[in-house]
Amino acid sequence: MKPLLFFLITCLTAGDLYSGIVNHDLKVRIDPVNSGLAVEDSITLPEHKDKAVFSLHRGLAPSVLTDGTELTEISKESGGDNISAEYSVTLPKGVRTFKITYGGRINHPPADIAENYARGFSETPGLITSDGCYLAGATFWYPKFGRMLATFKLKTDLPEGYDSVAGGDRTWHTVKDGRAITVWNASSPQDEITLTCGKYTEYKASDKNPDSYVFLREPDDALAQKYLAATRRYIEMYSGLIGRYPYEKFALVENFWETGYGLPSFTLLGPKVVRFPFILNSSYPHEILHNWWGNGVFVDYEKGNWCEGLTAYLADYLTAEGQGKGKGYRMTALQKYSDYVRGGKDFPLREFRSRQSSASEAIGYGKALMFYHMLRTSLGDEKFKAGLRDFYRNNKFKYASFDDLKRSFEKQTGRTRLDNFFTQWVERPGAPELALKNVRVTNDLGEPAIEFSIVQLQEGPAYELEVPVSIYLDGISRPRLKRLLVSKKEELFRYSAPVRPVRVDLDPEFDIFRKLSPLETPPTLSRLLGAEKPLxxxxxxxxxxxxxxxxxxxxxxxxxxxxxxxxxxxxxxxxxxxxxxxxxxxxxxxxxxxxxxxxxxxxxxxxxxxxxxxxxxxxxxxxxxxxxxxxxxxxxxxxxxxxxxxxxxxxxxxxxxxxxxxxxxxxxxxxxxxxxGWEPGDSPLSVKLEPSRITPVYPDRKPLAAPESLFSAERMKSHIAYLASDLEGRGPGEPGLEQAGRYIYQLFRGYGLKPFFDGKFTQGWSENNQPLRNLAGVVEGSARKGEYVIISAHYDHLPSEKGKIYPGANDNASGTALMLELAEYYAKQRPERSLIFAAFSGEEEGRLGSRYFVKNLSREMLSKMNADVNLDSVGRLEGGRIIFLNSGSSDKWVHILRGAGFVTGTDYEASSQNLDASDQESFIEAGIPAIQILSGINADHHKPTDTADKIDYPGMVKEAEFLKEIIDYLAGDSGRLTPPPAQTIGAPSPQTPSTGIQSPGAGSQTAQKIPSEERKSATGLVPSFEWQGKGVKAESVIPGSPLSRTAFRAGDVIIKINGIPTYDLRTYSRELKKYKPGEKITLTYFSNNQEKELEVELAEK
Structure with a gap:
């Protein structure tokens, strides 16, 4: 948020309030212990002004130092603030510059504000304490001339150990004779001058313009580097979207109480807020964006606050849109409006000034961001972006209003074309309410058609709307998408189609700002929390x-x-x-x-x-x-x-x-x-004309902009294209496996990795009369190079069979490609611990490569292994959640994964069960905590159809970003991971005396191999690995599988097979192995909290 200042100077006209720029040359000496400041300010007024009025904090006792200048305190009319006093200054003719001096104490302790309750923030007009200082426009710590903009030179003088941060560019910084002296210059006008101080540890990155700073109250290099990197990414993204960043620096400053302020060229975040991992991809881009909106183009508050909604749309919403969660974000915005704006709390968007309550937030942020969303969908992305750039270019460092926004966007549409759009959404309170009525299918002239009426139920005149409509045809999952122009309270529409229509939905993805029907979304706690005087x-x-x-x-x-x-x-x-x-x-x-x-x-x-x-x-x-x-x-x-x-x-x-x-x-x-949340009921804006099992499929939406990733989808695509297409299989003993090994070897050398195996990248041996080879390279750590984190992937696949080639694009060219991408990235970094990048062979034959790798590690080397992160079948994310297996191998995994999820905003699920699904189990058997990442189970697993064209490369970039957070933690200064007691992850097993390694097959009585070639039958259930309840929950059901032809649905939970309990995936897999394809079994399951049974004929896996 951008802190707001409202005050009234009654003896000035509106033109006086906004006209001209005042320049300040401030010399400020601060006494933190005694809450004191002493200031000398040389002030230059705009041309043709020899008289002005300014406000200054009460008790600072200003005196003028310029001969011939008169300074008089004037009385304030009732209704103003109680913090400031007002002064009239008159200069000699022809003089524009005068100097004053003043000083005193400022200390207003932060107090809870009701509207900040949910965010846990407190606010203050300003304070100086031994913890630090915060002096803003609302403090009136400098002479403030109405709403006139200011340029300034600010020299601060603080006791050694303290430092200051203000807007503008830092041009001088030194410590001398026990005093810290800093000079900040702002040559571009600002709407207020904010000064903060504290005992900071400073971090800086000056590789590109602008300079990036982090000021923390306690040293934390890892945290600072995350913020410096995020600053660079977001400034580059917004500069490309809107225009060049308006300042010469951006600084993250840790405050000494909880705040979230966006200020000119810096942000002030509280000590808890700054360490929340999700802030980097939520509040932080919001605060950076305020340098364009609010601190680059200023808000003319008398004409409405356009800024917060636009910032929320291009920061918070844009992040959600990039994560594929735009629909949910829009629905939540509409739901908040419907839940909170009741009982006379509504008002036009033009009247929004700042967030004062949940209702005002639902209008000033929620309604406003939907206003921008509708404008974007109406104009199209390119014209919308052009309008944003024009608005920024023509109003930079000026006060602007909704009227200026309209002028910029009408350059894309034509003059007056947006008159009604802005009038109905900015000037008019309320929201449209829609209904779908009179739905019927006709069959005129042998062609099926659907007729329906769109009704506006709200009081008052009709809105002019572009209503998205989805029309579903029999047997087709992707609907026909139409945008219908609706300008009357009730209008009839007709759509002809070659196939019988079976369903119609109005605004199914919540693209219009409107009041939701209570039956359109499931009941949530927000309705109750936003209630007026609840019972x-x-x-x-x-x-x-x-x-x-x-x-x-x-x-x-x-x-x-x-x-x-x-x-x-x-x-x-x-x-x-x-x-x-x-x-x-x-x-x-x-x-x-x-x-x-x-x-x-x-x-x-x-x-x-x-x-x-x-x-x-x-x-x-x-x-x-x-x-x-x-x-x-x-x-x-x-x-x-x-x-x-x-x-x-x-x-x-x-x-x-x-x-x-x-x-x-x-x-x-x-x-x-x-x-x-509960499942939504039957929406009144959706009508099903006949029973249908169609699951709606909507096209993906490209975000308006996205920060550049550190990882490349194209590089990973090239790796998979080679491994899965050119080698004709990577089975044991086949030439393709040897070629894949040489490919990995050359890349390890090219990245600059160091050989792991006594000066060699390869580890060769023979098993089952087949030559096998592992490869491993090392990135040496900067501080703890004798401690290791392993990032592993198997590069083998199934052998060719009867002329059939198994490309293995997902299993596991994808994991190998992701491992190589991470190796290339970390080869240029220096984490504290060393990283081993390992490519294993023989996984498909029973983890032969990883078993051999672990077996040949010395006891000393085993003791230095912190963890293994195994990458297997990661290429089919397709909008789903990243899956992590074996998170029970250390009690720290749940916290590490949660932190990575917060930072990236990517959904994941984790299974703590001890599942022998891939090479991580070899490390777990040796007492090394290990997890596997995968993208889920699909119908192409171990089939010739597992090809490179089906890989979700953008999804692999998301996985790389998620894994980076995990690896940074494991390879940083965190404590070692330790496995839980043996009985919680599997029965203890014999150990090899010479190495302390569990013997082959150890833990097999508890670690269930999935998938297993021993189990040839399948139901089509894709399990939820995150499920912690009794039974096996279905994340989804594979289309065309046995279960897909029954009443069983995603979310149902299987608890028995032929009467035998299936408490978890392990027992489910064990029971299923007893049956062959073609046999029928009875499944007992929970669906909608009811126990049910069905019979299913098993298919071949």
Missing amino acids: IILPAGASSGTSSAYEAFALAWNKDKGNLPEIRKDSEFSALPKDRQIWLLGRENAFYPAFAAHLAGAVFSAGRVMFDNQEFPLAAGTFVFADNNPGDPAYSTGLIITGAPEKLQPLAAKLPHYGKYGYLAFDPEMTAIKTG
């Missing part, structure tokens, strides 16, 4: 101790004193109110049975609850559920039940962070163990 109903029949805990929770509900809940007992109601947002507390609540019966996504029984096909004991945790109010789905009802009422107090602080979810489960320590 909390407590159980009258609870015990005294439990009742006290419920009452304490209810009283701690809201920090916004203007929106406190109404707290009542269930005994006061004969029925739930229909027109309220309601919270129910406790199983003792009289309305608990009715809520439990109405909630479609959960099944409650005596002492237990099941949702998402997983069962929980109610006494063992705390649960939160959201549902529609049974009396009116426009309102919501929430239920909170707990086995430990004394744990409710921290829940009040946690809940605002979980608004997007429909259900929450917390363990006894109040750690969230399950979060999720």
Whole structure:
């Protein structure tokens, strides 16, 4: 966010407020311990001005040093701020420059602001303390002349050990005689001058313009380097999208309390915020972008704040769009508007000034970003980008408004063409409400057609809309996409098609700003959290101790004193109110049975609850559920039940962070163990004309811009093209395998890796009368080069068979290509620990290569291995989640993966089960923590159809970025990974006395090989490796497989095969191996929290 300053200088006209530029030459001496400052300021007014009014912090006692200049304090009218005093200055004729001096104490401690509750931020007009200082426009620490822009030279004088950061370019920096002297120059005008100070450790990158800085309160080189690299990527991206970065530097500054401020040429982030791993790809680009919008083009607040919505669209939304999550982001924005903007809280976008509440945020950020999204979809990407560039070019370092935006975009459309668009979205409050009516299929002249009416339900005149419509034809998964111009309250449309239409959806991807129907999206906690004066109903029949805990929770509900809940007992109601947002507390609540019966996504029984096909004991945790109010789905009802009422107090602080979810489960320590959302019901904007099992498939959307990756899809494509196409298979003993080995060898040498095997890159031996060869190269560490992290991939595949060639593009040319890409990158870096890049052979024959590699490591070398990261079958991500297997091999993996997910924004799932799926198991058997990354299971596995043209190369770039975060952690200054006790990952097995290595086959009684050539039968289930409940959950079902022809669906959970329990993937695999293709088995499974059975005939794997 950009901190905002509102003040009124009543004796100046609007023209005076904005006209001209004031120059300040400031010399500032700061006393942090005593909250003091002393300032001398030489001020030059704009031409033709010999009289002006400025504001200055009360108590600073300014005095003029220029002869002939008069300085007079003037009284302020009521309604202004209480921080500043106002002064009138009159200069001699022909004089524009005068000098004043002033000083005093400034110390306003940060205070909680109600609208910042969910973000945990506090705000202050300004303060100077021993921890540091923050002096902004709202502090009035320098003479502020209305809304006139300022250029400045700022010299700060601080005690040694402190440093300062301000806008502009640093031109002098020295420490002398116990004082730190710094000079900041801003030759480009700014709308205010902000100065911060503290005890910083400074980091700088000056390889490219602009200079990049990081100022941290504690030394942390790794963190600083991440921010410096991110700064470079985002500045380059936005410079290409909008225009050249407007300043000569950008600095990340760690503040001494929690903030998230975007300031001219720097950002001020709090000590917790700056260390949140997800900030790098969420708030940080938002703050950088503010240097174009808000600090490069200034906001004319009197005409509306266009800036926050545009920044949110081109930062937060753009990040989500690049991750394939744009639809969900848009839906959430619409949902917040529908949930929070109620009861007279609506206002036109033109009237938005700053975020004051959830409702104002839903308009100023949410409605605004949808305004820009609709403008973009109407104009097209290229014209939209051209409009942005024109707006920036013509308004740089000037105040601008929505009117200036309109002028720039009308250069792309023609003058006045956007009049109605801007009027209805900027000047008019409210939002359209859509309905789909009168849907029918006709058959005129032998050609099927569909007719339907689009109705606008909102009060007032119709909006002019471009409504996206999806029309589905019988048997075709990809819909026909149309954009229909709608300008009346009800319009009839007709679409002819060569195939019978079976379904029609209005705005299925949430591309129009509109008020959602409550049935269009599933109930979420945000509806309740955004409620105005919600009703909390407590159980009258609870015990005294439990009742006290419920009452304490209810009283701690809201920090916004203007929106406190109404707290009542269930005994006061004969029925739930229909027109309220309601919270129910406790199983003792009289309305608990009715809520439990109405909630479609959960099944409650005596002492237990099941949702998402997983069962929980109610006494063992705390649960939160959201549902529609049974009396009116426009309102919501929430239920909170707990086995430990004394744990409710921290829940009040946690809940605002979980608004997007429909259900929450917390363990006894109040750690969230399950979060999720309900499935949406039948949307009123979707009509199915006949039963259909079509899963909608929408085309991918290219993001407006994306930061350049460190990794290359084209390089990985060239590796896979060679390994999977030119070699005609990479089976044991085949020439193609030998050629693949030579290819890897040449690349290792070319990257500058050092040989791992006693001066050689290769390790050769024979097994089963076949020659085998491993390859390994090393990037030596900078500090702990005697400690190692292994990045491995097998480069073999299946042998040719009866003239059939098995290209093995995904399995495992993809893993080898990804390993090579990482090797090329890290060869140019110097991580603290050494990295071993290993290419193994013989994986398809039972991990022969990795077993041999581990077996021949000395005991000493084994003790130096921190972890193995194994890459196998990583080329078919296709918008899905990255999968990690064997995360139970160390209790640290879950934290490492979570951090990487936060930083990259990429979804993943992890299985802690001990699955013998690839070479990582050889390291786990030796006591070395190891995981495997893969992109999922597909129908081309171990088939001639596993070809290079099916590889998702952009997905492999995402995997490389994710792996970089993992490797950086493992090879950095973090502690060593340690395996958990042996019994948690498999029974202990015999060890070879000379090396401490587990003997071949060790752990086989617990590590289940998947996939296995011993198991020839298949159901078509693609398992969810992340599932921690009982049974095997289906992530998806392979099309054309046995299960795809049944009622079984993704999300269902298999719990038995022919009556034998399948507690996990291991037991499921074991049971399935008992049967051959063509045999029929009975599966018992949970679907929609109900136990069901089906019979399925197994297919050949």
